[in-house]
Amino acid sequence: MASPPSLLPASAPSAGDGEEAHREAYEQLRQLVSTYPTVPSGLDTPYHRHPDGWYTFLPAMVSVMVAQRHFTARDTDIIITTFPKCGTTWLKALLFATVRRGRDGVDAALAQLGARNPHQLVSFLEIQVYVRDRVPDLSSLPAPRLLATHIPRPTLPASVAASGCKVVYMCRDPKDCLVSLWHFLNAQRPEPREDIGEDFRLFCDGVSLVGPYWDHVLAYWRWHVERPGQVLFMTYEELSADTLGQLRRLAEFVGRPFTDEERAARVDEAIVKACSVESLAGAEVNRSGTVELMEEPMRNAMFFRRGVVGDWPNYLSPEMARRIDEITESKFRGSGLVLPTMTINT
Template sequence: MLVQECFNARPDDTFLVTSPKCGITWLKALAFTITNRFRHAATSDDHPLLTHHPQDLVPFLEMPYRQLQPLADLEKLASPRLLATHMPITLLPPSVSNLGCRVVYLCRNPKDVFVSLWHFTNKVGVDYTMPMDKAFELFSDGLSPYGPIWEHNLGLWKKSIAESDNVLFLKYDEMMAEPVKHVKMLAKFLCVPFTEEEVSHRVVGDVVHLCSFDKLKSMPINSSGAIDRIGGLPMENSAYFRTGKVGDWANHLTEEMAKKLDAIIEEKLRGSGLIF
């Protein structure tokens, strides 16, 4: 509510939006590296990603808890700002839409989202570990952080169709399969397209490599230590990097669970054109 009422968007703001555990850490790393590549080459020995967790390079709108850390911190950032949020479109501050700010949305197969969310929740210092079958029932009923994942996806999907110039809708699976293609697409949308010279010098590949899951996971800044990014809930930096694999759900969900969630998602997205 504080963010909705007090945050003032700027016309040149870019917002990275995902439902939790859909690849926001990767998207932050990519967007930051792409937009800052003229100051920090992806191959440089002092690139910020080597010394800063991706989560700390692009601030969230709603975190840390804004009653603890005022939004004034975001006001101090120089334009153009790169910001992130897990909030669905229905909760974004009105100024984001009114000013036509750029929005990059990344979604992921809901089955992989559930498995990743379950593992992450069990890592972040919560005393009670919820059994997977119970957590699955809640997820299937739409009881998730930031609301039902199908509503989260559908809101930005419809927005991307209506306002394709302002909203870039990406799928995690497709980006993992063709990272170079999607990094070029992302750079173009962010108004910093790669030049022919950059392409010929394999700058795109350098960005992809630096921001790859394996590279990020191996960095000391991401594999050790803990930081409180929310407010009262310190998390290990390594908690943001588990496997990052497409289709990992098959190692955790029963056939019955997979079919149930597939049926729910199909029903909820029917007629929209969005499929997983």
């Protein structure tokens, strides 16, 4: 059963007479990125090295470059930025319900979450918007526009920082992130890897989707430190430990705080319950539906596994965990960033 379509404009028209020029621009970029260094990924396509990160799909790298050139942010935009497998789906659901709740209550927003996967409600710039050789016209989307991306900070469209729009970044313990990423990639591999060892080695070397992980996280952390009014920095672990408190923090940041009346009516609690991993995973649309990413349908169920904190000991040896924590401590030293799940003394 296919899911309902994305909430992007149905036509998402290319800009006027420039369609052919856009196709040519995409083709030129495809030619360029095909010359970049590669590393085997176990997928049908290898990792490709962009100057600011690794990508497994050439079209995604091309789309990142197109978005960098053409996306014009507004000061009213709200953009989720994450490293892959750090709770993006969960964060999208929470943000959508919070921002889209209306004067008559939250029921309409929650109904949409019951009918659509969060990735259809908050689209990725690089794998849903700038695809199919298009430069879509996003001007008809009402404010605030909710969008998402995995793009590393150095490659983010310059208009995002310049506009002053709200950016919400969430990271996760790299050990749990690696395990979740391994499961996600294995679901797509022609021959799934039974052992996590090779993915562990590559991850530690910085080779992973939009990796290195540490560069990705640190760049957004530093941006948050410099501009805390524009960039909110969250962790998956904090959100898991105090979902209601972190939801209220998120709502305040994006300018949609819960009123006293809403708190009394437990609107915020209703959002937490409806957006839990268990609730989202149990929805029919997420059990049997699909969403189009990079022009290919992906099963919604792939975006929901366990969603717990501390799953890594089931897959990583103590030596592996220690190695990742040592890299984390070294990379983040002096930044002020300390993740809540380090297993070595920092």
